[in-house]
Amino acid sequence: MAVQSQIYAGAFADPVFEAQSVFRTLMDCFARPGTIGRLASAASPPSPLGRASGAVALTLCDHDTPVWLSPALSKSAVPQWIAFHTGAGMAEAKDEARFGFVETGGTVPGFDQFALGTQEYPDRSTTLVIEVEALKGGQPLVARGPGIKNEIVVAPKGLPDVFLDFWTANRAIFPRGVDLILTARDAVLCLPRTTRLAIEE
Amino acid sequence: MNDLAAYNFAYLDEQTKRMIRRAILKAIAIPGYQVPFASREMPMPYGWGTGGVQVTASILGPDDVLKVIDQGADDTTNAVSIRAFFQKVANVAVTTKTKEATIIQTRHRIPEEPLREGQTLVYQVPIPEPLRFLEPRETETRKMHALEEYGLMHVKLYEDIARNGHIATTYAYPVKVEDRYVMDPSPTPKFDNPKMHMSEALQLFGAGREKRIYAVPPYTQVVSLDFEDHPFEVQKFDKPCALCGAENVYLDEVVLDDKGGRMFVCSDTDHCEDRRAHGHAGALLARPTQESQEAAE
Numbered sequence: 001m002a003v004q005s006q007i008y009a010g011a012f013a014d015p016v017f018e019a020q021s022v023f024r025t026l027m028d029c030f031a032r033p034g035t036i037g038r039l040a041s042a043a044s045p046p047s048p049l050g051r052a053s054g055a056v057a058l059t060l061c062d063h064d065t066p067v068w069l070s071p072a073l074s075k076s077a078v079p080q081w082i083a084f085h086t087g088a089g090m091a092e093a094k095d096e097a098r099f100g101f102v103e104t105g106g107t108v109p110g111f112d113q114f115a116l117g118t119q120e121y122p123d124r125s126t127t128l129v130i131e132v133e134a135l136k137g138g139q140p141l142v143a144r145g146p147g148i149k150n151e152i153v154v155a156p157k158g159l160p161d162v163f164l165d166f167w168t169a170n171r172a173i174f175p176r177g178v179d180l181i182l183t184a185r186d187a188v189l190c191l192p193r194t195t196r197l198a199i200e201e
Numbered sequence: 202m203n204d205l206a207a208y209n210f211a212y213l214d215e216q217t218k219r220m221i222r223r224a225i226l227k228a229i230a231i232p233g234y235q236v237p238f239a240s241r242e243m244p245m246p247y248g249w250g251t252g253g254v255q256v257t258a259s260i261l262g263p264d265d266v267l268k269v270i271d272q273g274a275d276d277t278t279n280a281v282s283i284r285a286f287f288q289k290v291a292n293v294a295v296t297t298k299t300k301e302a303t304i305i306q307t308r309h310r311i312p313e314e315p316l317r318e319g320q321t322l323v324y325q326v327p328i329p330e331p332l333r334f335l336e337p338r339e340t341e342t343r344k345m346h347a348l349e350e351y352g353l354m355h356v357k358l359y360e361d362i363a364r365n366g367h368i369a370t371t372y373a374y375p376v377k378v379e380d381r382y383v384m385d386p387s388p389t390p391k392f393d394n395p396k397m398h399m400s401e402a403l404q405l406f407g408a409g410r411e412k413r414i415y416a417v418p419p420y421t422q423v424v425s426l427d428f429e430d431h432p433f434e435v436q437k438f439d440k441p442c443a444l445c446g447a448e449n450v451y452l453d454e455v456v457l458d459d460k461g462g463r464m465f466v467c468s469d470t471d472h473c474e475d476r477r478a479h480g481h482a483g484a485l486l487a488r489p490t491q492e493s494q495e496a497a498e
Contacts, residue, residue: 016209016210016215017210017263019215019219020218020260020261020262023218023222024260024262026226027226027260027403028319028403030229030230031229031418032419060219060222060223062216062220064220065223098223118347119348120343120344120346120347121237121343122234123224123227123231123234123236123237125227146232146379146418146419146420146421146422147229147418147419147420147421149419174381175231175381175382179227192229192231193230194230194231194232194418
C-alpha cells in the first residue's frame with residue numbers, strides 16, 4: 001500500500017496552470033542558458049527523483065515521449081509514478097528515449113548513447129534531465145552562445161568529471177545533440193546544445 | 202456557466218500544449234531550424250495566424266499581458282479578432298502598448314520600440330521555408346538545410362541584382378541565424394531585419410498550415426544575406442511620419458482623396474500614438490495643433 005500511495009500522489013494540484021508556469025520557466029531558461037530558474041510549482045515524486053525533475057516530467061512527458069530512467073530510478077516507484085501521471089512509457093534503449101532522467105549522484109551515461117537526432121531532423125533528440133547536488137558552487141565554467149549576452153559563469157555541483165568532455169563532444173556534432181536540464185531541489189538550469197562551455201581561466 | 206468553462210484555458214487541450222511546448226524548446230535549442238509539429242484545426246481559417254495563435258496559446262499564462270499587431274497596427278481585423286479570442290478563452294490582460302506587453306503576437310512587423318528582456322515576440326508565418334519557392338520538394342529543402350547548402354538562395358539574390366541592379370527583395374528577406382540555418386523572417390519588411398539581430402526578446406515563429414515552429418533566442422546573431430559589393434540595406438523614406446514626425450521608422454502610404462493626395466504614416470500605431478501623446482507632431486498635424494493652441498490662448 002505504501003508503494004501504491006507513492007505512485008498516485010505527488011502530481012500537480014492544478015495541472016493546467018502549474019504545467020504552464022513550469023514550462024515558462026523552462027522556456028526562459030532555455031532561451032537564457034546559464035540562468036537559474038526557480039519553479040513556482042514542484043511535484044513530489046517518489047524518491048530518488050527530485051522535485052524539479054518530477055515537475056519537468058509532469059510538464060513535458062506524455063504517451064508520445066518514451067522515457068529512459070537511470071538504473072536506480074527504474075528500480076524505484078518512479079516508472080509507475082511517471083506512467084500513472086503522464087502516460088509515458090519506458091524506453092528500453094537510451095536512443096529511443098525523448099526524455100532521460102538521472103537522479104542526484106547517479107552515473108551519467110555518455111551523451112552520444114542517447115538519441116541525437118539526424119542531420120535532417122536534429123529536433124528528434126533526447127532531452128536529458130539530470131539532478132545535481134546544487135546549481136552553484138561547483139567548478140566554474142564559462143558559457144557562451146545564443147541566449148547569452150556576452151558570457152555567463154555556470155558552476156553546477158555534482159556533475160561527473162567527464163561532463164565537460166561529454167558536452168564538448170555534444171557541441172561538436174551540432175545541429176545534432178542532446179539538450180540538458182540540470183535540476184536541484186526546486187530550481188533548474190538549462191543548457192541547449194548551442195551553449196559552449198569552457199573552464200574559467 | 203461563463204464562456205470560459207466551455208474550454209480549457211487558452212482553448213488548446215493539455216496534450217496539444219505539451220506537444221507544442223516540446224517543439225518550442227527544441228526550436229530554441231536549434232536556432233533557425235524548423236521543427237515539425239502536429240498543427241491543430243483552430244476556430245479561424247489557415248492564413249489568419251493559426252500557427253502564431255497555437256504558439257501563443259501554449260506559452261500564455263494568467264499573468265501575461267498580450268498585445269497583438271497586424272502590419273504594425275493594433276486596430277486592424279486580424280489583430281482585433283485574435284486579441285478578442287484570447288480575452289475570451291484565456292481571460293488574459295491585453296494592451297496596445299509595446300512596453301507593457303509580455304507576449305506580442307505579430308503579423309509582419311516588429312514594433313519600433315526596442316523589445317526588452319522577458320518579452321516574447323510570436324510571429325504568424327505563412328511559408329516558413331525560405332527555399333520553398335526555389336525548391337518545391339520538402340525532402341530536398343530538408344537535405345539542403347542538413348548540408349548547409351544555401352547556394353541557391355544566393356543565386357536568387359544575384360538574379361535580383363542582374364535584373365534590377367540591386368537586391369529587389371523587400372520583405373521575407375532571408376537571414377542566416379548563428380551562422381548556420383537560413384531562415385525566413387516571415388513576410389516582415391526587410392526594414393525590420395536588423396531588429397532581429399541580438400534582440401533582447403525571445404522570438405518564436407509559428408506556421409499553422411505548414412506545421413512548423415522555429416525560434417530565435419535572445420542575443421542571437423541574425424544576419425541578412427548579401428554580397429560584399431551589394432551589402433544589405435533597409436528601405437529609406439523621404440519624409441518623416443505625417444502625424445508624429447518620426448524618422449527612421451517604417452511608414453505606410455495612406456491615400457487621402459481622389460486627387461492624388463496621400464500621406465505616409467507610421468505603420469506601428471502604438472509608436473505613433475505614443476509620440477503624439479508626448480507632443481511630437483508631423484506635417485499634417487502641426488497646423489491644427491498650432492490653431493488649437495491659439496484657440497486656447
